[in-house]
Amino acid sequence: MGVGIKSRIATLRLREQFKKYNLAILLIVFIIVASSLSNKFFTISNLFNIIQQSSVVGIITLGMTYVILVAGIDLSVGSTAAFSGMVSTILISQHLPVIMSIVVAIFAGAIIGLINGWFSSYGGLPSFIVTLATMVAVRGATFILTNGTPIYGLSSGFTFIGTGTIGQFPISGAIWIIITLVLLIISKYTGYGRNLYAVGGNPEASYLSGIKVNFVVLIAFTISGILSAFAGILLASWLTVGQPTAATGVELNAIAAVVLGGTSLFGGKGGILGSFIGVLLMAVITNIFNLVGLGSYYQSVFMGVIIVGALMMNKYLVGEKS
Amino acid sequence: MGVGIKSRIATLRLREQFKKYNLAILLIVFIIVASSLSNKFFTISNLFNIIQQSSVVGIITLGMTYVILVAGIDLSVGSTAAFSGMVSTILISQHLPVIMSIVVAIFAGAIIGLINGWFSSYGGLPSFIVTLATMVAVRGATFILTNGTPIYGLSSGFTFIGTGTIGQFPISGAIWIIITLVLLIISKYTGYGRNLYAVGGNPEASYLSGIKVNFVVLIAFTISGILSAFAGILLASWLTVGQPTAATGVELNAIAAVVLGGTSLFGGKGGILGSFIGVLLMAVITNIFNLVGLGSYYQSVFMGVIIVGALMMNKYLVGEKS
């Protein structure tokens, strides 16, 4: 009997351990599967390729993570990315200095984030609907900018950010990793980071404890706006074109990655590192789909099945009850 | 002082009254504005036209309302509609009887709803991610059905449902209104309906009180699946073609209408009648945009602004604190 209980406690302990690293384990499993499906998968160039491809949605996902941590959601990230991408490329095509164009475009993203954040906090509206509205409105504004026409002929100083490499390593990937680290440190080791979790976990208790709940939410959305803007600029730089249709639907990928990464849509639980891995997971899946040449209709079906499957498996292994 | 308090109480009363009818009032305001913007607006044919146009998204919105009442969300409604639309038209083009084809297609929708519901309740996953996955997967499956080609040449027995009228009144509109009434009655006067609100308001308390929380959620999603399927069939019947791309993005319109209609995304508050009006509100807005000939990019911008504006105004008038 005593032995039974001890082993039970041990199992529970093991599960706790597993809970901590489950995502990394999942990623490794996926990588092993992918490698066995195609010998092209585990090559330096393909791996760097995956990182390059993930960096835009990866950066958006980081901002999304902060927003979801405070129990919000940001559907406008794709539109914001497109808007800022257009703004930067328009300015550059008007021969403004690259840096200045980028700064203005990021500023535009910050404003959109502020608007989202204000209405979702001080304004007291659900962020889902606020950002749905800005998603639609900002996309419209993006088309108005150039009447729907893309901007080509960008300076190589600009396109370098998105297409360049350090050695073989893509610069955009490096930027993504750096931003990940910064946001990770903020979330773990600063007051603002702690407040993110508190506000997401229990806004009322946080308010009564003197946390500026609305302000914390406002900033989370602003960060999301800024990062989306930056991602949009990176995308334009990578594609060497400013496109008003860019990044359509990216919000869903970002949200999926955040959830796969273990952050709760109800706020207060999860974190940056999980989202980073979540993005990589999704990228590995699409990459291997393409490498094995799976037809695109089937890709959709499998993608859906794999997402739910991975979450269920994780849930089962971690042994959580609903 | 006494007078001050009396008038204050009167204001509060007024607000309570207003709270009850605020949506209807909002709709009337919109209608008045619309009528003053175009003399074509307030004509029988245009009004019936609006009802006809709204019926598909209207029916989807009803199911969405149940799902949101239990604090879930269903992103897969558009894919389900397309899938069932395709299934019904494929069967009809194989010369199966219309009724039977419709039954099979609705059954398919019910299955998708059951899957969504199971994973979101018994499975313990957030419905956002579950239905995001089915949204992608079911759309893929829809394309697989006919390798992406639409189905046309449907029997007039089938197309009558979507295109026919009673007098001048569109049949599809009548169907929408009947389903609204049925769901309204269920939500107000049956045990299931009351349990919807309880589960949405506090799932834990509901569980502890012996409500079959998972079952209630499962059924809500199943109803959403069934109604989406039906809406998809209606759409195919109206367009006289089964299209794999049909109803893309309709989930966002439905959610916006539900929220405009006063149902809380956190569950437990709101209801069917609000959603009905919410759909009409949105339809009036797009209709008047087209009647005044507002450019499409500007339509997007205005749509976003109006949604947030209407919600803020409502909030302010109802005098709610965040």
Add this chain to the structure above:
Amino acid sequence: MNKDILSMKSVTKCFPGMKALDNVDFSVCYGEVHCLIGANGAGKSTLMKILTGVYSRDSGEIVFKGNKVNFSSPREARQNGISIIHQELSLVDNLSVAENIFLGQNNNFKTVNWRHLYNESRSVLQSIGMSTIYPKELVSNLSIGHRQIVELAKAVALDAKLIVMDEPSATLSGAEYATLVRVIRDLQRKGVSIIYITHRLNELFDIGDKVTVLRDGKVVATQRLTDTNHDELVFQMIGKKVSNQKVIRNSQVDAQRAVLEAQSISTKVIKQLNIKLHAGEILGLYGLVGSGRTELLRVLYGIDQPSSGRVLLNGQPVKLKSPRAAIKKGMALVPENRKLQGVILGLNIWMNATVVPSRDFVKYGFLRISDIRKQVGGMMKRLNIKASSSNTLVGNLSGGNQQKVVLSKWLLKKTSIFLLDEPTQGVDIGAKEEIYRLIYSLASSGNSVIVASSDHEELIHLCDRILVFYDGEIVKEFIDLDEASAKILESAVVGR
């Protein structure tokens, strides 16, 4: 000997890293009121959750009405005739009182007869003597005490054979407690068995037939209440003698200095209230459920704005627009609703304890995490918080231990005016003494404290002065606490 309606044998339950129940034997006779006591975290709630199908047990056996049972959900337990009032309130806020009373009794496939529902609710409320609660009222509009009453009505409405009450009296004051006792007697007369959990040991002798004491997940004793006494129970609970002599303090009220003052404050609930809190003073607020104590504290703390009147701090009028503003002025609030307002269940102990923004916790913009954890660890020892470490999630703590975490966040913040709303609700007797000692030392070092409590003995024991609330007004002030112990109950009930 009476036959057993319930017998639980060798029940064991583990949580990650700990054993919550260790071979527990527990049985209840037909028609018996069986009390269950133990320090915070002893396993009382866990045992009841296993009984009612909320948790599954690791091993052991449960026999109910002669049958082996294994409820896999609360629903099954209810269908078999067991109802429970959980320690944490479980009502649906945005539904009416009536719907909450009959929550879980709706058949999904049947229609709802609203008139019938309201009538039934009215008669249930009447039967427990609380017809002042209106069945159509939304629960979100009720004070926490009234919610507790609705919970009682809900448990009664089920027609159960066994009712578990997990700390039903924690926020009830004298009159409502009397109602509770009467309801229990009625039920007992009808042959219903009751398991009663409380930290107010006096209550046991009012209503209990037998008592079982749990300590660290083990049964220490089961005995008839006539065969034991207060001190013995305390000894059994905490395993050591508590010095019977109450903590004595020499109060050092500076009656010349009013640190906090409210002048004719009114809101929807309270009317023209005037109070003064002096430096070094412990001021008690007593009253029936819904009398307006919480409402006053909310105004003082800047949560609600008064419709008239003003608040003065150290003689200066202030307008506190938010709790944050109040905190900046040196105020602290321990709210009455721990789960919704006090703790953040998904965060661990140290994060909860340091959730109040403070310069002390940061250096160069970064959190001094190791220092913070050291401080929190000290506080955990001081308050005897039962947890494996400060990394434990607060959601996994027992109710009383959660309450201690809420207290610790203000002790760490070092404020000067403490507003405590039911500060010892759910706290065990050992820790209660510790909290009293803390409040004393706060006051004697010049801080001021307002305690709103439903436990008049607690107030008499703690305070320098007690104000009695009745229907939003202060109807009595007791400076002589001996007089208070004789008259305070009456005064709260009759409003004079």
Add this chain to the structure above:
Amino acid sequence: NNVSTPASNSSSSGGTNSTSSNSKKLVIGFSQVTLQSPFYVSIENAAKAEVVAKGGQVITTDAENDIQKQNNDVQDLITKGVNALIIDPVNPQGIAPALAAAQKAKIPVIAVDRPAEGPIVTFVGRDNEKMGELAGQEAVKLLGGQGHAKGLVIEIQGAAGDKVMMARRDGFDKIVGAESGVKIIHSPYCDYIRSKAVAAMQDLIQKYPNVSLVYAHNDDMALGALQVLKQYHLDKKVKIVSIDGLTEDIKAIMDGYANATVLNDPQYEGKLAADTAIGAINGKTYPSYIDAGTTLVTSTNASKYYNPSNVFASYEPASK
């Protein structure tokens, strides 16, 4: 040269009062499949410019690729009162309710760019299968000539289920598939969008580093593929053939990065549709199909079509 370009903005909009006396004025409703792609914006702009030049007005709606919305849009245009409709349908069959409503209101309908099934005056468009064939013939030439052609071809496809995509695929595959030395790899659908083509190409290049030619269903995707090829320094080795005549692609052909494109001038198509609509209002009759014409552009004739102030190269069939 044709008008179009960003400057001639969506001027009919701005919430101006609806013209109540439309009997006197020429008002044409244009239901566009989408305004989120320059190709369709150009058609619309050109049509509008043409009508305005003739003293009329165009009211445009944007179906946002949603067939249901398009039917609603057309219904609204009819309610508003237009003399003729130009429709670029999301789908040839799904537009039936709108066509029925137009017929009832006795409003002539011109389909542009994509065919429509039902009571319409005529369809102004191009033969996309033929465009695929032209691309295919050039591809065969680039790969070694008929009967000798050799190599691996990656075909980047348009939008799943779309008629245009199928025609461009079928035309190309018919020609190139006949070459035994050539193998065609169909890539995932990239929806005519550059970023999707980039991502797909990046993955494909891992698997098929020995690719000899890329055929893209439009220039935007071809340019995406080109970018990836540049990154892997394969741009001079791998041939690129595509469709549309995007000025940026013409430039790439002139610079030797891309090899050929098949013209698909939206400006001319739009102008032609507008002229036809005006004719229809005045009772003129038309054959059921009006071909807007196409031609192949390679390095030999690219400079002739290069005009940096246009988004797309202009082309009018000589026969007209």
